[in-house]
Amino acid sequence: MTGRRRTFSRSTFLPGFLRGTGNGRSAALAAGALAAVASLTAGCGVVPGVTGGSGDDPIVVMTWAPVGTAATNKPGMPAFARAYARWINSKGGIDGHKLTVLTCNDHNDAVSAAACARRAVKEKAVAVVGSYSQHSDAFFPHLEGAGIPYIGGYGVTTSEFTSPLSYPVNGGQPTLLAGLGKVLAGSCSGPVALVRPDTIAGDALAPMLDAGLKAGGHDKAEDQRAAEDATEYSAQSEKALRTAAGGTASGGTASGGKGCVVPALGDRNGTFMDSFRRSRADYPAVNTGSVLGSVDQTVIDASGGGSGPYEGAYVTGWYPVESDKRWAGMKKVISQSAFSDTSIDPSDTGVQTTWIAYNVLRQALESLGDGEVSADTVRGALNSGRTFTTGGLTPALRWRFTSRLAAVGFPRLSNAEVTVQQVRKGVLVASQQGFVDVTDTMENADVG
Structure with missing residues (x-):
């Protein structure tokens, strides 16, 4: 499809440049909806061998991105998320909890993006972390209905800077x-x-x-x-x-x-x-x-x-050049746990964003101590007013309910x-x- 991709939700009807014009989605998309949903069996995965541990339930999160499409692809983001899970679990997990990472291919398609979000809800994910999708109008309603925070999206859509469930790590x-x-x-x-x-x-x-x-x-x-x-x-x-x-x-x-x-x-x-x-x-x-x-x-x-x-x-x-020594932690994860996955490139801003987002998640989870781990408690930690550090890769991050940039349509933008x-x-x-x-x-x- 070469026409503009457009779906509708409350974020579509914002003032100024946040209102778009263009062609509706083609009828072929509706005809292919069942096939797109069915393809999620192949497009979604769970990193093997990361459940259980320490007698506690694992912490479930999801990372999604388009892979193998005719437009923008970000295969390194879910691939790095799987590598991060292997790496953190080899060190005992986060506060004694093993990390289960679900991954999903959104296919640059609103139907598939919504299906990824529904799976995150069904699997009781406590967050969606370090992901890319152009179809926020399709997935945010599902996350918002279940109270699941969206940490470190790529910053490609307006909703990532307007939804109260969004915690962007860069300014898009x-x-x-x-x-x-x-x-x-x-x-x-x-x-x-x-x-x-x-x-x-x-x-x-x-x-x-x-x-x-x-x-x-x-x-x-x-x-x-x-x-x-x-x-x-x-x-x-x-x-x-x-x-x-x-x-x-x-x-x-x-x-x-x-x-x-x-x-x-x-x-x-x-x-x-x-x-x-x-x-x-x-x-x-x-x-x-x-x-x-x-x-x-x-x-x-x-x-x-x-x-x-x-x-x-x-x-x-958004970040320092790939040769900067502040990326040493990310490169260690890649060298120790990526298993020569060629889709993970340390110079890829998608991979870098995913690394930063998982560091924010880790700090949020550690702040809960022995308390309950759920989407609600993770969201509470992110909303607590505390700052989250990223080893100098970004300024310290803190999300308010509104920011200086609310007047131009970006109330959740904390890093400009x-x-x-x-x-x-x-x-x-x-x-x-x-x-x-x-x-x-x-x-x-x-x-x-």
Whole structure:
């Protein structure tokens, strides 16, 4: 399907850019619903050998993500969750409890996402941890009905920053675009073209990039929509290059400045850049910028490294670069318990988010002591006002019922800090030390 994926719940009817327009889901989805639900038998699993222990009931959690689809895939997230369970259980579990991790494939599909959530309810999961899904309108009602907290989603949907059951560990795509806009305002003297998915989640990106550009005194970007599951992007890349070049080819933009193209297409960034690279020879003055989740070191390597189209590009992320020593704990889990699972890449922001989310879960469970472990008590620990630390990978996290960013549609957003990285000689390195707080920038976004 190339049309916009859209389901409806109360979060659909929010003001400004939180309201989307587009085509309804095709009739084929309804016809395939039974097959999608049936496929969960194969798509959902439980990490073997992690039940029982210490005479106490195991703690059940779930991690889900799309795997093997035509659009964005995050196989490393459930794979890492299984590795984490093996690792923590080899050390006696959490406070004497073994950890049972259920995994589920949401297939980038609302029916499957809802079925994953229903299974979490049926299996009495105390939390859904470190997961990715674009279909929050399909799964959140089930979690909310059962009181199951959603810890550390990828930040790809608005509901992750509005639901009282959501505990995001990063600021999602909006913070990355706001931060990137601030960087590009100083490095792009020509027009900026944003190429982003034609989805409800994609609708939130342009206002945030524009807010960052505006903060740096730059004009708004041209918002160019593209199908997130396309097999090639020749027309889109040519249009973006023309925009960034101000309608001219070699020699820079019409005003003599350097324009920028910002692809934010998730897994399809590589496909877009294949088309971009073929057309770029006619526009040598155009630069690129992007966000982690759309670009990582593996993508840079695959596109030609230092001679590829990302050379010199600024990239904003939620976390420090993969080479930072603060990732040592995550890498230990991978080396000791991943069993050579090639889907687990330590530079993958999905894997990194899952590591951080499971650390939050562990702290919440440990705070319960000898008390009852349930979805209600885990939620109570997360709502207690205490801070959760992540070894410096994020600022200390604490979730309030409303935040400074509630006015622009993100009441649950507790971490609006990003890192700034750059591709130098084919390697993604830190462009500046520490985090950049984009709260003020996001507050000024035009979301009306």
